[in-house]
Amino acid sequence: MKTICPIDSQFADVISALLKPPSPLEVQEYFDQLKSTRQCRGLKVQQNGEYGKGVYADLDFEEGDLVLKDQMLVGAQHSLNKIDCLVCSFCFRFIGSIELQIGRKFYLQDLGVSTNNDWDKQTFQHIPEDCCQIDSSDSEDNSMAEDGGNMGECASSSSKDKIPLPKEAVESLMNGALVLPNSKQFPLPAVTSCLGGCREAYYCSKLCAEADWDLFHSLLCTGERSKSLCKEALSKFTQHANETNDIFLLAAKAISFTILKYRKLKAIHLEEQGKYAIANVLDNCDLSLLLEAWKPVSMGYKRRWWDCIALPDDVDCHDEAAFRMQIKELAFTSLQLLKAAIFDKECESLFSLEIYGHIIGMFELNNLDLVVASPVEDYFLYIDDLPYSEKKEAEEVTRPVLDALGDDYSVCCQGTAFFPLQSCMNHSCHPNAKAFKREEDRDGQATIIALRPICKGEEVTISYIDEDLPFEERQALLADYGFRCRCPKCLEEGP
Missing domain, CATH: 2.170.270.10 (SET domain)
Structure with missing residues (x-):
């Protein structure tokens, strides 16, 4: 496979300007402003x-x-982890209810869905409408941790000793017919739908849904109101990322963020200049505005991904050059899929392999693991700590659920973020x-x-x-x- 990207040479000057390290003064001004938030x-x-x-x-x-x-700035839940944890696509707090979290996990595991985001398209067909609607109320925070800390232990069956939960019980957990004892002690925000109508992103509030839509998701949505160029291509890009490396999803968010910010800045600029009537102005890239939109990404330390990724233990040092070329080809394939999905003519330079490689390299070198503590674990620990008589009564209902979960009762949300x-x-x-x-x-x-x-x-x-x-x-x-x-x-x- 050839990994020559024409955009690299066509927009060499623009790419050089985008990748130029910011001056000490620019760094100081940016982070002084950022610290205020x-x-x-x-x-x-x-x-x-x-x-x-x-x-x-x-x-x-x-x-x-x-x-x-x-x-x-950007973050993503690992694709496989989406089967175990339903979280807000913007802030990553757990959403729905304890019952929905557990029932959904059983349902998807039994269904054996793939990792191409089909899970919630199927899951929410079994959930009442009032459990999945726009809800602008803010609820108590429920989630994020880079280090699990002292999570405690709760007696449960090992994975190999799991006792399956009846299908009827799983459906009752999902549709709200079965309410677990004391689960109201662990309230979660109601599930809020994507503004674009996709069945892949869900939120804890209308505020998070709007923020994600404005910053990233409007270009990365596969719903009816998506602003993407081609939703089919977007699905192919996402599937490729899920099957290879979900760091590509973060890169897509960084590019989407820059494009959307550029469009807003351009609209403000045109309004101030009174140039709406000049059609050709709309087709020309304003480099100063693109650099301003790119600024949050420009501040991160960068190297090309294929240059900085660690050599796996099973790759001989004599094969290093071939390995790094394969990584470069993998990035190029991802970039072509993303370009087909969200290409913007004015921001064409963002779709160069040089830019894409540096964005991914920035994440490779700087990302922090995203770990969101599970309220389901907290719930079972709470039941385990109840006075004996209350615990015995509650466990008549919860013990079959815990036995079916096995060690999976404590699975937390996992991802990566910059x-x-x-x-x-x-x-x-x-x-x-x-x-x-x-x-x-x-x-x-x-x-x-x-x-x-x-x-x-x-x-x-x-x-x-x-x-x-x-x-x-x-x-x-x-x-x-x-x-x-x-x-x-x-x-x-x-x-």
């Missing part, structure tokens, strides 16, 4: 001569203090902070906690790897990020 009192982002950007403490932090809560401020944090094998969700952190943001006291002026660092590994293993892993660690721990342990 985040919970990050006492932090500043500034240039670090050796490692680019860095995050520094602007006041003293004690061990266990909240250092940062950062809202994601967080603008968190991604600026540099690595240390002896970090002073880490991504960790406390009990009260039940939202869709990255949460960074101080591991030990951090003094004003000190750089806030996290570990990109398992810092307990031996020195040589750590250095080998960090080489994939493009640097050799010289933190105090490595200087002490190194040769």
Whole structure:
């Protein structure tokens, strides 16, 4: 397969401008503005001569203090995980009800659906209309964690000892006819439908549905009101991503975000200039507006995906060149599918392989695992902790459900996301902070906690790897990020 992308040469100047690292002043201005929308009192982002950007403490932090809560730029739930967890497609909180979460899981597992987003098209045919409608009310947060923390244990059958739940019971859980004891102690937001009418994206509120539609989903929706160029091509792109690497879904969101932002900026610009009557203006790309729309993506550290992806253990070093070419070809195939689905003539440069490779490489190097604690696990732990008489009565209903779930009762939502401020944090094998969700952190943001006291002026660092590994293993892993660690721990342990 040839991996020559004509757009790379046709728009070389525009691509160079898009990939040009922002100046220190631009970085400072962008993150100063961004901090005003985040919970990050006492932090500043500034240039670090050796490692680019860095995050520094602007006041003293004690061990266990909240250092940062950062809202994601883009995020995605892993495709296979969608069978186990029904979450908001924007903020990733669990939605529906405890009964719906459990019943839907049984239904889809029994159905044996593939990972091409067919699950909810079929699932919601069995759910009453009043359980799946636009609901603008905000409910208690129910979800996100990068680190599971102390989740506790609950006695359940192992996976191999699962006892199937009768079909009638599964349907009753899904349609609300069966209400589990004490499940109302764990209320979840009502399921809100996609504004475009697709049966693949669902939300916790009208606010999240509107935000996702405006930022990303209007171009990536397969519903009747989708703004995509070709919904069939979009389905093929999504299926390819689900079958190969769902990092492509994040890249699609980044490109969609930029296109939609560009269109808004262009519309405002034309209105201000009074140029609606000039037809050819609508067909010309305004580079300054494209750069402005691209700015949130421009701030992330980037390398081409096929250059920075770690060499798998089962690939011999002599085969590295062939492996990296295969990765490049895989990205090119994905890009062609995406181009057929959402191509925008004015933003044509965004569909270059060079841009696509750098976007994916940015995610490869900077993403944080997205883990949303399951309210279903919390529910069964609650039942297990009830006084004996209440527990015995409740378990007459819940025990068959728990036995059918086996170890799957505690499956959490899993995915990946890019967080603008968190991604600026540099690595240390002896970090002073880490991504960790406390009990009260039940939202869709990255949460960074101080591991030990951090003094004003000190750089806030996290570990990109398992810092307990031996020195040589750590250095080998960090080489994939493009640097050799010289933190105090490595200087002490190194040769």
